[in-house]
Structure formats: structure tokens, C-alpha cells
Amino acid sequence: MLRLTGVSKQFDNVVAVDNVSLEIPTGQMVGIIGRSGAGKSTLLRLVNRLVDPTAGSINFNGAEIATIKGRVLNQWRAKCAMVFQQFNLVPRLDVITNVLIGRMFYRSTLQAVFQLFTPEERTLAVMALQRLDMIKHGLQRADTLSGGQQQRVAIARALTQEPEILLADEPIASLDPRNATVVMGALRAINREDGITVICNLHTVDTARAYCDRIVGMVSGRIAFDGPPTALTGDVIRTVYGVDGEDEEFDINVTSTAIGIGSRGTAQ
Amino acid sequence: MRLRIGAVSKADMLEARRCLPGAFCRPLAQRLLSWLCWTGLAALVLFCAVRFDMSPLRLWSGLSELGTLTRVMFPPASGGNMDLFLAGILETLAMAFLGTLIGGAIAFPLSFLAAKNILPAWLFHFGVRRVFDVLRGVDVMIWALIFVVAIGLGPLAGILAIAISDAGTLAKLFSEAIENIDRKQTEGVRSTGANAVKVMRFGVIPQVLPVMLSFTLYMFESNTRSATILGIVGAGGIGLLLADRIRANVWDQACLIIILILVTVYFIDFVSKRLRERLIGQGK
Structure with missing residues (x-):
């Protein structure tokens, strides 16, 4: 169980995340939706502690996360793996080494510097690549891969961390619909088959609806909606995406990238 | 699983x-x-x-x-020559400043001629680049020796030496900056129907100018250091005074000069670093 209580993050004058409280039971797949700048990314970064909260408590299975540092913090980061919109691989390293980076916490600094990984760890990395169907690209440099392939390598890296939670920050925003489906399918499988909690920022409503057990809508750093996909009505979507009233009537299908669902919409 | x-x-x-x-x-x-x-x-x-x-x-x-x-060397002493030393430091700074400015001014137009993406005539920019190599390949000390013989002792020889060798270095750095520009911006400008010069003005200059200024400032920083030695071969500035003190075994005064040089170089580095950070950080 991941429990956020009154979590806030302020950058200079901007409150990115404003007093957010959220309880996520183990094994749930949660989609976070909201406009750009609503604080979705910051919320995920707060959980991984890539940014430090200005107020509030983050609690995982009874342990406080918001204030830990040093080795305990690194251990937490290993436990809650993260996947990014721009994949955040090391482009000049080959795929297998990128995946082995997932073992960083478990290696001593000296071993890491000399790339000394155990045969078991190398096997684990190969198995992760097999699972994501990327084994045939294992020795290629990461920058020779397409976006969808890179994101699958990033997920393989996340899996070798042996995570309890997987945070995905707009994982499909840079991908075409087919690759988006493959990546979302992989996240879904990891959630269903491994029982790993998945928290995923998404910018299309249908993707969230199609893949998540629960949807959280954020508006200006606060939670404006929290419920199952069936409760996500047109009115709620309008609250989440059009709260300023500056937007005229909009069609959610226009922004859709998911295959099969809402692909009728074409931009202008 | x-x-x-x-x-x-x-x-x-x-x-x-x-x-x-x-x-x-x-x-x-x-x-x-x-x-x-x-x-x-x-x-x-x-x-x-x-x-x-x-x-x-x-x-x-x-x-x-x-x-x-x-x-x-210790304790360092001025021997009543403090005014002379300070004037020498100022002369060195002035040499570095003028030399870098002239070098940059020469390098700016030349760098466009040497950039492959601006002038797609390889024989031409190959030629321009070899000229840079000659300017750059000969060390600033050797240029100083040549100019001292050609136009006599004094800061002018130092200024010319710095200007010539910087023109080569900066032109190379500038042209590489031009070659590494983000093509999306130039494409955006070209797509509006702008001709080559207009594309250069709005698609290239805004991206490369901060980089160029930053390189030039860095060269000024580095030239402040190298200008101190130019005096040793007779090209003016504090180096001349330092070389005299070392030859005459007046080590306490030499030590004071070295300390003055260190303070100056540190000060210039600090100011230039601040300026460069502001230039690169622009628009973020």
C-alpha cells in the first residue's frame, strides 16, 4: 500500500502539487490524467523522490519515504522503478548494458564502475529482454533503436530492478499508436501477471480508460477526480481538461492515439 | 512470473x-x-x-x-614598484581584451565561409579551414616573437599575436557551432519563404550568437593567462617585468607579481564565467 498524505511541492512561486492525498493498494493499475502542467509528472517524481516534497508524507507499507536519504533512498528508488516519456536510456551504451543499469543498487560502487555483474544478473537482464521481445537487439547501441523499442528496453531495465511499484511518466506520448499499444500492453501484463503496482501518467483519456483499474484526474496540482473508468463521464473530463473555461467545446477523440478506440477522430 | x-x-x-x-x-x-x-x-x-x-x-x-x-620568495615585496606592476597588469589585460576582440571580429565572417551547411562548396571551405589551421597551428608565443621582430617591442606585438592566433581558433569553434545548429529552426524559417540570408539571420544567428560570445569570453579568460607570458618574449605587459625579476634573481618581487597575476586571472575567470552562464542561460 502506497499512501500519500497532504503532499505538496512548490517550485519558487509555482505550486506544482498541492496537498495531494492518495491511497494506492498493492497491485493496482492507476492512470493519472490531466492537462500539461497539472502536476502529474511532479507527482510521480515525488514518489520516486527525484524531487523532494515541500510538505506532506509518503508512506509505503508502513515506512516513511518523504524524508529518507542516502542508501535507504537509493534502495527505495530501486524498489519503485521509473519509465520516462523520452525513455532516458544511455544512448551510447548497448541495450544489455542499459538493462543491467537496473542492477545498480545491488552492486557496490567499485563493481558498478568496472561493470562487474554476476552471471545471475546478466541472465535476469536477458530474461527481461526476452519478456519484452527485445532479445534480438540485445547488443545494439540504444540510439539505433526506434522509440517503441527504446521504451521496451526502458521497461526491461525497470524490471531488472525487481520493483514493487512501476512509475510510468507519459510512457506513450512520443510513440505511434502501434508502439503505444505494445508498451501499454507490456505495462498491463507486468501489473496483471507480476502483481506490480503500476502508476501511469497518460494524456489520452481512452488509453487510461482501456488499461487502468482506477483513474485519478489532476487539475492545477490537486486531485479533481478519483474513481473507476466507468465513473469518468463527459462532465468529469470537461472538469479535468477545461477548467479555465478558455477551451471551447473539444472532442476527446481528436487527441486519441490508442488503436481501435476512438480512432475515428482526425485533427481538423 | x-x-x-x-x-x-x-x-x-x-x-x-x-x-x-x-x-x-x-x-x-x-x-x-x-x-x-x-x-x-x-x-x-x-x-x-x-x-x-x-x-x-x-x-x-x-x-x-x-x-x-x-x-x-617569501615574504613577497614590491620594492617600491607597485605602481609599475599595476600598470603592467592593466597593460596585459588590455592586450588580452583587444587581441580577443580583433580575433573574434575576424573569425565571425570567416566562420560562415568555413561551415559546411552554409556554403556547400567543399573545396572552398577546405581552403578556408587550412588557413585557420595555419593561424592556429602556430602558437601565440611564436606569433609574438615574429611580431616583436617585425614591428618592435611592446604591447602592439602582443595584441597582434593574440588576434591572429585567436582568429584561427575562434573561426574553427564558430564554424563548428554553426555546423551543429538545430536544423528544425532553419527549416521553420525556410518554410515561410525566406531566402538564404534571411534564414541565416533568423534561423542561425539566434542559436549561434550566445555560443560564439561564450567562446569569445572563454578565449579572453585564457588569453589573460597567456598574455602574462607574452611579455617574456618582449611583447609588453606584466610578463616583461616578471621575466626581468627572474633573470635578476629578485625573487620576492617576482613572487608579488605572480600573486598579482593570480588575483587578476581569478577575477577575470569569475566575471567571465558569470557572463557566460547568463549568455547560455538566456531564454530558459
């Missing part, structure tokens, strides 16, 4: 080795090559050390000599 390091079995390991042997061990040829490179490097270092007689004994006796020098 969850991947667990503890659950990796012997069979898994065999299977993984079969699927992707490269994940476990690099090919023999690659390993041999890297061993060869490392051994070659070690041999080269050893050979040079022996050839130049880098024995620990010689280094040790040299160190003790340095100790004696340090003792006669």
Missing part, C-alpha cells in the same frame, strides 16, 4: 547464454584488441619515462631546489 534474482536457475542461465552469448562475454577478437591497446599504452609510457630519464631521484632533488626558491 515476476523476475527475481533469487529465482534464476541453472537452466535459465544456460538458456540465456544460448540466446545472447554477447551479454556474458565479449568476442575473443574484441578482448584481444583491448588488451593490446592497454599493453601498448603502458609500453609507450614506460619508454618515454626511461628515454627522458624520469628517475625518482632527479625529481626528488628538483623538489628540494624548488623548496629553496620558495624560501627566498
Whole structure:
């Protein structure tokens, strides 16, 4: 169980995340939706502690996360793996080494510097690549891969961390619909088959609806909606995406990238 | 189904080795090559050390000599020449400033001629680049010696030496900056129907100008350091005074000059670093 209580993050004058409280039971797949700048990314970064909260408590299975540092913090980061919109691989390293980076916490600094990984760890990395169907690209440099392939390598890296939670920050925003489906399918499988909690920022409503057990809508750093996909009505979507009233009537299908669902919409 | 390091079995390991042997061990040829490179490097270092007689004994006796020098350097003293020293420092700064400015002004137009993406005539920019190489390949000290003979002792020789060698270095750096521009911006401007010069003005200059100014400031920083030595060959500035003191064995005054140089260089580095940060950070 991941429990956020009154979590806030302020950058200079901007409150990115404003007093957010959220309880996520183990094994749930949660989609976070909201406009750009609503604080979705910051919320995920707060959980991984890539940014430090200005107020509030983050609690995982009874342990406080918001204030830990040093080795305990690194251990937490290993436990809650993260996947990014721009994949955040090391482009000049080959795929297998990128995946082995997932073992960083478990290696001593000296071993890491000399790339000394155990045969078991190398096997684990190969198995992760097999699972994501990327084994045939294992020795290629990461920058020779397409976006969808890179994101699958990033997920393989996340899996070798042996995570309890997987945070995905707009994982499909840079991908075409087919690759988006493959990546979302992989996240879904990891959630269903491994029982790993998945928290995923998404910018299309249908993707969230199609893949998540629960949807959280954020508006200006606060939670404006929290419920199952069936409760996500047109009115709620309008609250989440059009709260300023500056937007005229909009069609959610226009922004859709998911295959099969809402692909009728074409931009202008 | 969850991947667990503890659950990796012997069979898994065999299977993984079969699927992707490269994940476990690099090919023999690659390993041999890297061993060869490392051994070659070690041999080269050893050979040079022996050839130049880098024995620990010689280094040790040299160190003790340095100790004696340090003792006669302290306390540093001006000997009533403080005004002279400060004027020398200012002269050195002025040389570095003017030299860099002139060098940058020469480099700016030339760099466009040398950029492959601006002028797609390879013979031409190949030629321009070789000119840069000549300017750059000859060290600033040698330019200073040449100019001292050609136009006489004094700061003008130093300014010209810095300007010429900087023109070569900066033109190379500028043209590389122009070649590394983000093509999306120029494409955006070109798509509106702008001609080559207009594309240059709005698609290229806004991206490269901060980089160019930053390089020029860095060169000014570096020239402040190198201008101090130019005096030693007679090209004016504080270096001339320092060389005189060292030749005459007036070590306490030499020490004061070195301290003044350090303070100046530190000050210029600090100011220039601040300015460069502001230039690069613009618009963020």
C-alpha cells in the first residue's frame, strides 16, 4: 500500500502539487490524467523522490519515504522503478548494458564502475529482454533503436530492478499508436501477471480508460477526480481538461492515439 | 512470473547464454584488441619515462631546489614598484581584451565561409579551414616573437599575436557551432519563404550568437593567462617585468607579481564565467 498524505511541492512561486492525498493498494493499475502542467509528472517524481516534497508524507507499507536519504533512498528508488516519456536510456551504451543499469543498487560502487555483474544478473537482464521481445537487439547501441523499442528496453531495465511499484511518466506520448499499444500492453501484463503496482501518467483519456483499474484526474496540482473508468463521464473530463473555461467545446477523440478506440477522430 | 534474482536457475542461465552469448562475454577478437591497446599504452609510457630519464631521484632533488626558491620568495615585496606592476597588469589585460576582440571580429565572417551547411562548396571551405589551421597551428608565443621582430617591442606585438592566433581558433569553434545548429529552426524559417540570408539571420544567428560570445569570453579568460607570458618574449605587459625579476634573481618581487597575476586571472575567470552562464542561460 502506497499512501500519500497532504503532499505538496512548490517550485519558487509555482505550486506544482498541492496537498495531494492518495491511497494506492498493492497491485493496482492507476492512470493519472490531466492537462500539461497539472502536476502529474511532479507527482510521480515525488514518489520516486527525484524531487523532494515541500510538505506532506509518503508512506509505503508502513515506512516513511518523504524524508529518507542516502542508501535507504537509493534502495527505495530501486524498489519503485521509473519509465520516462523520452525513455532516458544511455544512448551510447548497448541495450544489455542499459538493462543491467537496473542492477545498480545491488552492486557496490567499485563493481558498478568496472561493470562487474554476476552471471545471475546478466541472465535476469536477458530474461527481461526476452519478456519484452527485445532479445534480438540485445547488443545494439540504444540510439539505433526506434522509440517503441527504446521504451521496451526502458521497461526491461525497470524490471531488472525487481520493483514493487512501476512509475510510468507519459510512457506513450512520443510513440505511434502501434508502439503505444505494445508498451501499454507490456505495462498491463507486468501489473496483471507480476502483481506490480503500476502508476501511469497518460494524456489520452481512452488509453487510461482501456488499461487502468482506477483513474485519478489532476487539475492545477490537486486531485479533481478519483474513481473507476466507468465513473469518468463527459462532465468529469470537461472538469479535468477545461477548467479555465478558455477551451471551447473539444472532442476527446481528436487527441486519441490508442488503436481501435476512438480512432475515428482526425485533427481538423 | 515476476523476475527475481533469487529465482534464476541453472537452466535459465544456460538458456540465456544460448540466446545472447554477447551479454556474458565479449568476442575473443574484441578482448584481444583491448588488451593490446592497454599493453601498448603502458609500453609507450614506460619508454618515454626511461628515454627522458624520469628517475625518482632527479625529481626528488628538483623538489628540494624548488623548496629553496620558495624560501627566498617569501615574504613577497614590491620594492617600491607597485605602481609599475599595476600598470603592467592593466597593460596585459588590455592586450588580452583587444587581441580577443580583433580575433573574434575576424573569425565571425570567416566562420560562415568555413561551415559546411552554409556554403556547400567543399573545396572552398577546405581552403578556408587550412588557413585557420595555419593561424592556429602556430602558437601565440611564436606569433609574438615574429611580431616583436617585425614591428618592435611592446604591447602592439602582443595584441597582434593574440588576434591572429585567436582568429584561427575562434573561426574553427564558430564554424563548428554553426555546423551543429538545430536544423528544425532553419527549416521553420525556410518554410515561410525566406531566402538564404534571411534564414541565416533568423534561423542561425539566434542559436549561434550566445555560443560564439561564450567562446569569445572563454578565449579572453585564457588569453589573460597567456598574455602574462607574452611579455617574456618582449611583447609588453606584466610578463616583461616578471621575466626581468627572474633573470635578476629578485625573487620576492617576482613572487608579488605572480600573486598579482593570480588575483587578476581569478577575477577575470569569475566575471567571465558569470557572463557566460547568463549568455547560455538566456531564454530558459
